[in-house]
């Protein structure tokens with residue numbers, strides 16, 4: 001069958017050139033004798049896309065023939081970033097393209113810079129989905145990603161006078177060469193209306209008569225694996241007006257209004273919600289959730305029915321992964337389809353549904369768990385509310401048999417919360433139905449068992465698992481740090497680590513080797529130069545390459561404690577100001593880099609950004625300080641900027657108050673790039689310590705178990721002198737905007753919920769230890785090498801293998817290797 005299928009398209013530089021020029025002429029519609037960088041990028045991307053399409057066709061045909069159990073990864077957010085470099089690297093044709101382009105007078109890197117980010121997500125959860133897609137493709141798993149094709153991705157952050165402003169991300173304005181619109185893959189999605197009981201073939205059944213119909217149309221995005229021909233698909237849904245409904249309106253003669261109301265359908269997938277904690281009670285958000293769930297489930301069932309007729313086999317062929325609670329209406333939707341449309345008996349349907357789902361939770365605190373007001377759900381999805389009540393009824397009855405009439409516990413575990421506003425607890429629904437409930441780091445998984453879902457853990461201990469997060473070394477080393485990539489392959493004597501990252505431990509034996517150390521420092525320098533150039537171009541601030549590049553980039557949150565970082569910087573500034581010249585000569589120079597977006601309505605986070613700018617303004621213009629200290633805020637931090645920032649960092653900070661970061665994945669990317677961590681013992685840092693040893697990073701702060709007691713002590717506890725002094729400088733207006741910043745200072749000197757004041761001393765000690773280590777380049781470089789060497793466990797390849805084996809029950813399905821290429 002595959003005799004003809006070893007690829008129509010050739011990948012030698014001449015063939016690539018021809019293809020690029022073909023696309024210049026006929027796709028971009030510019031003359032092949034005259035086109036600019038952006039047009040060249042577009043043509044290049046289209047030629048890569050052709051190769052991706054060919055491979056994804058082959059992959060799908062192969063899956064179809066083998067009919068393995070497939071996993072469907074449901075996520076409302078995917079933070080993909082750019083695709084060009086990642087694709088050509090995974091296809092194994094980066095060098096051929098570079099050569100083809102250079103003969104045409106273009107440079108690959110320059111064209112790659114033309115691409116905008118696909119930012120269909122907020123933060124950690126969304127980037128994790130993207131890394132996991134790369135691993136699923138690379139490890140040959142028969143997987144699909146499903147999500148929403150937002151017209152506007154995450155807002156662009158623009159800073160004016162130190163204040164964050166949000167601007168729309170028009171990412172589709174210049175077209176998206178990677179996606180393919182599947183005009184024939186569309187499904188109707190119903191909303192509102194009523195539920196009628198009807199008799200069908202002598203049996204009672206529920207019929208949902210919707211009040212609104214919207215069509216979901218599929219856009220396919222190919223995800224190529226590395227070192228394999230397998231290319232899987234991320235299918236994103238967009239809203240489109242439904243012809244069915246509109247015909248009625250047109251027939252009644254209301255031409256204009258019928259056309260205007262068609263526009264509404266597109267609103268559903270129009271914009272990504274920019275909050276990375278949770279949304280409670282937003283109708284559009286709920287619509288988005290159901291829209292994407294309903295279309296995905298219809299698609300999955302259609303594919304199943306193409307090859308099977310008996311739903312008993314459904315769980316043998318389908319695994320459904322819920323990325324947090326956002327897609328958990330899928331549980332109810334599958335129930336609805338099986339009972340109302342396929343006419344399965346309720347208990348049989350429930351039995352099937354319970355074998356399908358695994359659920360991963362990314363939240364740490366109960367308030368982060370999603371709840372949907374019953375009124376809202378009942379109006380938008382009347383039949384689903386009934387089904388949830390029925391699921392809950394059966395669950396509570398069963399529970400009473402198991403635990404008796406412990407009403408407190410019953411009400412805590414109930415899917416329906418009977419509070420002032422009656423709500424549906426989506427996390428409880430997911431835990432009740434899913435066969436596995438996963439945490440994202442060891443400490444987080446323990447927290448789920450002992451706090452968040454304690455009652456459920458006692459009932460079903462076997463459901464709870466830990467799937468420590470990971471990131472893909474393809475993007476975070478191979479794409480973003482080519483110099484390190486070359487060095488690693490040279491010293492390990494193989495490129496195999498790109499698929500088998502555990503091989504990085506092989507570096508350990510050379511950690512003291514003078515040659516390796518020399519090359520290692522050179523690589524870091526190259527990356528620091530790239531970052532320094534970016535900083536100067538963006539902010540006009542010139543930074544010294546001899547300084548320690550100290551980075552904290554992530555969403556701005558009180559619990560992530562960017563404020564602690566800034567207070568530390570002020571302290572450093574104050575110390576330098578009070579030194580004489582000889583003392584100053586011993587100071588380790590620093591470039592402090594902070595970046596990240598604040599949710600648009602999160603006032604405290606925005607104040608922290610403003611404070612950062614105010615402090616930077618003062619420090620960077622103080623000639624007493626010079627190169628000893630600089631502070632830069634990198635605006636609009638996103639995936640493609642992370643690819644420049646992370647390789648160039650010497651030190652990175654992960655300062656969450658212990659117990660607040662479920663995992664943290666940024667730290668893993670820094671670790672892979674040989675950046676030393678300064679961190680609290682929270683989330684995945686605890687596991688990083690296990691891998692690289694506490695002596696190779698800078699730990700500080702209260703431990704998880706100490707936090708409650710420290711909070712107990714509350715506002716009365718003493719603010720350390722150094723911290724008080726720093727706060728005094730802010731309060732006294734040293735950095736301007738005196739009134740505006742008072743509340744930030746109050747939060748530290750008052751309740752201090754996030755323990756900035758009580759961790760301050762220990763934070764400064766860790767910073768001093770980092771300075772000391774940096775002053776000894778051999779020691780620092782060794783620590784850096786050992787960081788990379790110990791990062792293997794934090795590859796998403798490991799995470800995905802764990803999921804495949806322990807949660808999804810799927811196996812690799814690799815396109816035959818004789819056709820690899």
Ligand code: 475
Nearest residue numbers: 124125276277278362661662663664665
């Ligand atoms: C955790 N996002 C990190 C990361 O597991 C962890 C929530 C609601 C709506 C939209 N987005 C969200 C998150 O909850 C999120 O990004 N959580 C993060 O998930 C991956 O490493 O500790 O905070």
